[in-house]
Amino acid sequence: xxxxxxxxxxxxxxxxxxxxxxxxxxxxxxxxxxxxxxxxxxxxxxxxxxxxxxxxxxxxxxxxxxxxxxxxxxxxxxxxxxxxxxxxxxxxxxxxxxxxxxxxxxxxxxxxxxxxxxxxxxxxxxxxxxxxxxxxxxxxxxxxxxxxxxxxxxxxxxxxxxxxxxxxxxxxxxxxxxxxxxxxxxxxxxxxxxxxxxxxxxxxxxxxxxxxxxxxxxxxxxxxxxxxxxxxxxxxxxxxxxxxxxxxxxxxxxxxxxxxxxxxxxxxxxxxxxxxxxxxxxxxxxxxxxxxxxxxxxxxxxxxxxxxxxxxxxxxxxxxxxxxxxxxxxxxxxxxxxxxxxxxxxxxxxxxxxxxxxxxxxxxxxxxxxxxxxxxxxxxxxxxxxxxxxxxxxxxxxxxxxxxxxxxxxxxxxxxxxxxxxxxxxxxxxxxxxxxxxxxxxxxxxxxxxxxxxxxxxxxxxxxxxxxxxxxxxxxxxxxxxxxxxxxxxxxxxxxxxxxxxxxxxxxxxxxxxxx
Numbered sequence: 001x002x003x004x005x006x007x008x009x010x011x012x013x014x015x016x017x018x019x020x021x022x023x024x025x026x027x028x029x030x031x032x033x034x035x036x037x038x039x040x041x042x043x044x045x046x047x048x049x050x051x052x053x054x055x056x057x058x059x060x061x062x063x064x065x066x067x068x069x070x071x072x073x074x075x076x077x078x079x080x081x082x083x084x085x086x087x088x089x090x091x092x093x094x095x096x097x098x099x100x101x102x103x104x105x106x107x108x109x110x111x112x113x114x115x116x117x118x119x120x121x122x123x124x125x126x127x128x129x130x131x132x133x134x135x136x137x138x139x140x141x142x143x144x145x146x147x148x149x150x151x152x153x154x155x156x157x158x159x160x161x162x163x164x165x166x167x168x169x170x171x172x173x174x175x176x177x178x179x180x181x182x183x184x185x186x187x188x189x190x191x192x193x194x195x196x197x198x199x200x201x202x203x204x205x206x207x208x209x210x211x212x213x214x215x216x217x218x219x220x221x222x223x224x225x226x227x228x229x230x231x232x233x234x235x236x237x238x239x240x241x242x243x244x245x246x247x248x249x250x251x252x253x254x255x256x257x258x259x260x261x262x263x264x265x266x267x268x269x270x271x272x273x274x275x276x277x278x279x280x281x282x283x284x285x286x287x288x289x290x291x292x293x294x295x296x297x298x299x300x301x302x303x304x305x306x307x308x309x310x311x312x313x314x315x316x317x318x319x320x321x322x323x324x325x326x327x328x329x330x331x332x333x334x335x336x337x338x339x340x341x342x343x344x345x346x347x348x349x350x351x352x353x354x355x356x357x358x359x360x361x362x363x364x365x366x367x368x369x370x371x372x373x374x375x376x377x378x379x380x381x382x383x384x385x386x387x388x389x390x391x392x393x394x395x396x397x398x399x400x401x402x403x404x405x406x407x408x409x410x411x412x413x414x415x416x417x418x419x420x421x422x423x424x425x426x427x428x429x430x431x432x433x434x435x436x437x438x439x440x441x442x443x444x445x446x447x448x449x450x451x452x453x454x455x456x457x458x459x460x461x462x463x464x465x466x467x468x469x470x471x472x473x474x475x476x477x478x479x480x481x482x483x484x485x486x487x488x489x490x491x492x493x494x495x496x497x498x499x500x501x502x503x504x505x506x507x508x509x510x511x512x513x514x515x516x
Contacts, residue, residue, distance in 0.1 A: 053078030173375030
């Protein structure tokens with residue numbers, strides 16, 4: 001029978017692999033046995049604080065061992081951890097803490113005062129570092145009495161409340177159960193086609209408030225791996241760690257891979273003999289960037305497709321898919337994979353009719369990883385999950401082999417002269433131009449055509465290109481109505497912490513200047 005609660009995995013590995021390192025951060029290393037003991041202390045202190053099943057706590061900080069241990073301690077008690085993006089403004093972070101009705105806030109020293117001032121009803125503990133006005137985490141723990149607190153928890157009880165990025169409105173709290181998370185870790189492991197041994201090292205650099213980071217942490221917990229934790233992402237440190245430690249796998253979103261290639265000197269002279277696998281996802285990757293990364297790291301790659309509402313993945317482009325693409329099917333690199341184990345994916349028209357292979361429509365998904373719903377928002381839940389299917393808001397197409405290719409978001413669709421234009425198709429073409437290193441395409445209003453595409457571009461360092469050249473370049477690969485009407489150059493394309501382009505910001509700041 002599938003294990004029904006996450007903290008059971010820590011107990012198992014502490015019993016069977018107790019001496020194996022579980023977490024390593026800087027000079028601190030804790031075995032599975034030591035980690036279980038610390039988690040028990042944290043859970044006991046939380047219980048003494050009066051926290052009980054169903055209560056929420058806020059976690060606002062960069063990666064740390066105790067950040068993750070608080071998640072496991074919450075599983076012990078049935079308390080729900082709410083990871084908050086530390087890149088948010090204090091007002092935005094406070095909104096999430098209040099919306100979640102958090103009873104206690106664990107916050108890094110550089111953020112705690114500003115957020116606490118906006119949430120006077122919250123008790124706050126300094127999770128990382130020191131602050132004169134708030135107890136340090138270890139000080140807070142001193143009041144703990146060892147009691148091995150453990151609450152009865154079912155597989156369908158909420159384990160985590162993760163907030164959407166809020167790019168189109170206020171962020172919503174996504175409710176994920178123990179079963180959602182455990183299922184998705186197994187699904188990811190199966191789809192990646194890799195088997196790891198207890199004690200294999202995983203590098204954790206993606207932030208743990210985000211699925212890209214916390215899923216690696218859960219994977220380490222469930223599979224008995226050693227998590228090498230970086231407090232935050234630093235390209236040079238990541239490369240150094242991959243080169244010097246026996247790291248078997250790492251998750252890097254596309255923007256992280258791009259930063260490594262752009263900023264770390266001497267990559268072509270480095271080797272990474274222990275590295276077996278790089279997971280990527282969270283946002284689309286350009287084919288040229290992927291090919292460059294494969295050449296540099298000389299390891300297997302897998303891509304996961306999903307969203308907060310799916311916990312992590314519903315589809316994966318496996319390691320063998322990548323090898324096949326490089327051998328004789330390069331178009332596979334534009335896909336994000338096939339449905340994960342026990343998962344169904346379909347593409348539908350606006351009226352809900354299933355579409356045949358090759359036709360683009362909204363992507364719907366069904367499986368054990370799909371969220372329980374949105375926190376305190378029954379209307380949004382009912383609009384998103386209909387007849388047992390999650391409506392992702394993504395536009396994609398399936399081919400005859402079941403490979404899914406995402407071509408855009410419903411909200412980003414450009415309708416020009418009655419023709420549907422999906423920005424990702426244009427962006428993929430533009431980023432193959434040797435001078436263009438990043439691209440975003442948005443629709444701008446036009447008196448004749450309704451909308452036309454505007455390409456917002458970043459050139460490689462010390463490079464320039466004329467709009468006329470780009471126009472001709474696009475016409476060689478795109479239908480005429482898809483060719484951007486305008487080309488605008490900037491130094492950097494704004495993205496959220498997941499690497500997703502902030503297109504609404506681009507429409508407001510740049511697009512309005514091109515409207516007709």
